[in-house]
Every structure is written in C-alpha cells, then in structure tokens.
Amino acid sequence: MSNITPSEVSARLRDGGDSLHVLDIRNRDEYEEWHIEGSHNIPVYNSLSAGQTEALRSRLNEIPEGTEIATVCIAGIVSQKAAAVLRDEGYDAKSMEGGMRGWGTVYEPYDTDVAGLTQIVRPGTGCLSYVYADDGEALVVDPALHAEIYQQFADNHDLDIVGVLDTHAHADHISSGPRFSEYLEVPYYLAETDAHDLSGYTPVAEGDTIAVGNSDLEVWETPGHTRGSVVLRLDGAILAGDTLFVRSVGRPDLEGGADEAKEGANLLFDSLDRLNALPDDTMVYPGHFSNETIRPVADTIAAIRARNDLFGVADKAEFVETILADLPDTPNNYNQIKAINTGKEPLTQQAADLELGPNNCASN
Structure with a gap:
C-alpha cells in the first residue's frame, strides 16, 4: 500500500513517533507557516512537480533509514511522487492522503x-472543542466543520446530543453548530451580540444555565475577543473559549479597526480579571492551542497566571497597551469565515480550504 491516512499519521505520532518519520516536501515558506509538529522539511515540491528527482535524491542523508516515511504536500499528489522516489531508493515510504488538507x-x-x-483536539488547525456528557445526554461546545465527528462520538458512547453551543462567533474556523443543531433539532446556543444575521439560535446571556442530564452549566459573559464571548462554568473548571488560553489570551482586534480593538482590549481586561478571581485550582479548558504538547490541553488558573504574561495583569492601561502592541498577523480569510458563521454568507463546498493554516486567535 503506497498511502497512509492522516488519522494513522496522527495516531503514530501520538504513540511517540519513533517508528514514523514525516517528510514535508512543500516550499520552505509554506512549511514554516504551517506544518505537522515534529516533521522534517526538504523543499523539493517544485522540482518533483516538474518531473525532476535529483533534488530529493541528493538529500537522502537527511532521511533516516529503517524507519517508515510519510511524505506530505498540500493535497497529497506530489507527495506520491516523493514516496515513489524513496521506495526506489529502498525506503519504506508512503504518501499521506489528502496532504495538509487531509491533516x-x-x-x-x-x-x-x-x-x-471530553476534549476534541484538531491538531491540523489548533482548534479545541468539547463534548460534555451526563446521564446519557451531551452538549457539544465549539464544534468544528466536520459535525460527523461529534455524532460518531455520541453514538459510540450511547449519548443523545441535546444542544450545541459556540462560545463566540469564530473567525478562524467554520462552526458546524448552526447546521448540526438544525439537523439534530436541538438548540444552538450563542450570545445574541455575536449572532448578527443568524436565525433559529437560542440566545445565552450572563447567569443562564444549560441543562445536560443532571447537570446545569452556568454561562458567564466574558466580552473582549468578541463582544459576545462567553465562558461555561462546570464543577471546578471552565470552558474558556477564546477568552483565555494556556499561554496567551484572545486577541481583541477582529471586529473592526483600531477603536474597536482598543474597546475590545478594555473589555477583555475586565473579563480576565473576573476569571483571575476564580479559585487557583480551577481547571481552564481553552478553545485553541499553538504548539503545546500536553493532552488534554488544559491547566489551572494558578499555573496559567504564573506563565502567562497577559493574565493577572493589575493595571488596565498597561494591559491594553501591551496587547495592542503585540498582535500577530491577521488570520487568513477571517472575514469570510466569520461571515459564514454569522449567517451573512452561505457555506460552500470550498469552505474547508478557508480554514487551512495555523491558528492566529491568540494575542501573542
């Protein structure tokens, strides 16, 4: 067999990765922007596309012998040529199906x-979503594009999904929430401030509770990343969405110009100050991660405060100045993604390509 699935690559890497070497053949700039953690880059995409194999053969000394090789490109086509060259040189090489799109x-x-x-990690995009279950019922929180993942999980664990919630209107990835909840005929929960042109949603606000089995999950309004951002409080934990990450906080600049970014930063300070008052042992389960390797991605309020320079800042003016001075590049296609998530544009077959690339929702 000359191919390997992205799921198998993920599983092998989770098990330690010693038996699998991931070789990314894309151009260097594409690789540096977004790649599989632990992979190795030999940028021979252009030469292989032109039918030239010498560039790859000249760098075989960089590829370990006696280890299975998974070659990667953007769509899984040119990587097949790379795998064929390596097999010709005696390597056990396979192409990862679908390339980085498959990842x-x-x-x-x-x-x-x-x-x-349960935390659902999407390593190819840095997105984190959740399934909270109690007494045979489940709530899906911040579902990504592929809703079938959550349905399969529910089926495998004999759960009835009774609701879907987005902690905010996402700008980095497409939410399956509106369509998934409509298909299931269950409520889709979202703050009214973030709903924009959506219809058929169930608004949530400060102090609301969402019943799941015998549990009631409490809604806290935490504006800043978006005006309608919320956090869900569980027993001894929070689902923090994009308000607070393990090593950063949500960026406040994706809802408009400089004035809106400054207003968002001021709101975010107040929201973080509220979370900082939670007991130190409260577990924080965020909506995104970058290159953290711990699984599940989570930590306590105290641990995050100790390492996160943007969390626990006492002076609001200092916080606002710092966060606005250190914003990363604007996420690709974020306007179109947010337009889809808020009902302003339809979801198309090409929507999956809008999400490709690294996550850029953190402030630094």
Whole structure:
C-alpha cells in the first residue's frame, strides 16, 4: 500500500513517533507557516512537480533509514511522487492522503479530569472543542466543520446530543453548530451580540444555565475577543473559549479597526480579571492551542497566571497597551469565515480550504 491516512499519521505520532518519520516536501515558506509538529522539511515540491528527482535524491542523508516515511504536500499528489522516489531508493515510504488538507480533518478525543468532559483536539488547525456528557445526554461546545465527528462520538458512547453551543462567533474556523443543531433539532446556543444575521439560535446571556442530564452549566459573559464571548462554568473548571488560553489570551482586534480593538482590549481586561478571581485550582479548558504538547490541553488558573504574561495583569492601561502592541498577523480569510458563521454568507463546498493554516486567535 503506497498511502497512509492522516488519522494513522496522527495516531503514530501520538504513540511517540519513533517508528514514523514525516517528510514535508512543500516550499520552505509554506512549511514554516504551517506544518505537522515534529516533521522534517526538504523543499523539493517544485522540482518533483516538474518531473525532476535529483533534488530529493541528493538529500537522502537527511532521511533516516529503517524507519517508515510519510511524505506530505498540500493535497497529497506530489507527495506520491516523493514516496515513489524513496521506495526506489529502498525506503519504506508512503504518501499521506489528502496532504495538509487531509491533516485538517484529523480529530483526537481526550478524557479530562472533569467527569463527563471530553476534549476534541484538531491538531491540523489548533482548534479545541468539547463534548460534555451526563446521564446519557451531551452538549457539544465549539464544534468544528466536520459535525460527523461529534455524532460518531455520541453514538459510540450511547449519548443523545441535546444542544450545541459556540462560545463566540469564530473567525478562524467554520462552526458546524448552526447546521448540526438544525439537523439534530436541538438548540444552538450563542450570545445574541455575536449572532448578527443568524436565525433559529437560542440566545445565552450572563447567569443562564444549560441543562445536560443532571447537570446545569452556568454561562458567564466574558466580552473582549468578541463582544459576545462567553465562558461555561462546570464543577471546578471552565470552558474558556477564546477568552483565555494556556499561554496567551484572545486577541481583541477582529471586529473592526483600531477603536474597536482598543474597546475590545478594555473589555477583555475586565473579563480576565473576573476569571483571575476564580479559585487557583480551577481547571481552564481553552478553545485553541499553538504548539503545546500536553493532552488534554488544559491547566489551572494558578499555573496559567504564573506563565502567562497577559493574565493577572493589575493595571488596565498597561494591559491594553501591551496587547495592542503585540498582535500577530491577521488570520487568513477571517472575514469570510466569520461571515459564514454569522449567517451573512452561505457555506460552500470550498469552505474547508478557508480554514487551512495555523491558528492566529491568540494575542501573542
């Protein structure tokens, strides 16, 4: 067999990765922008596309012998040529199906320390979503594009999904929430401020509770990243959305110009100040990660405060100045993604390509 699935690559890397060497053949700038953690780059995409193999053969000394090789490109086509060259040289090489586009469809479930809470890690995009279950019922939080993942999880665990919630209107990835909830005929929860042109949603606001089995999940309004951002409080934990990450905080600049960014930063300070008052041992389960390797991606309020320079800042003016001075590049296609998520544009077959690339929702 000359191919390997992205899910198998993910599983092999999760097991330690010693038996699999991931070789990315894309151009260097594409690789540096977005790649599989732990992979190795030999930028021979252009030469292989032109039918020239010498560039790859000249760098065989960089490829370990006796280890299975998974070659990667953007769509899984040119990587097949790379795998064929390596097999001709005696390597056990396979092409990863779908390339980096396929990598974006990988989802990994992890149990957490909170009873009934499962974190769904999407390594190709840095997105984190959740399934909270109690007494045979489940709530899906921040679902990504591929809704079938959550349905399969529910089926495998004999759960009835009774609701879908987005902690905010996402700008980095497409939410399946509106369509998934409509298909299931269950509520889709979202703050009214973030709903814009959406219809058929169930608004949530400060102090609301969402019943799941015998549990009631409390809604906290935490504006800043978006005006309608919310956090869900569980027993001893929070689902923090894009308000607070393990090593950063949500960026406040994706809803308009400089004035809106400054207003968002001021709101975010107040929201973070509120979360900072939670007990130190409260577990934080964020909506995104960057290159953190711990699974599930989570930590306590105290641990995040100790390492996160933007969390626990006492002076609002200092916080606002710091966060606005250190914003990363604007996410690709974020306007179109947000337009889809808020009902302003339809979801198309090409929507998956809008999400390709690294996550840029953190402030630094």
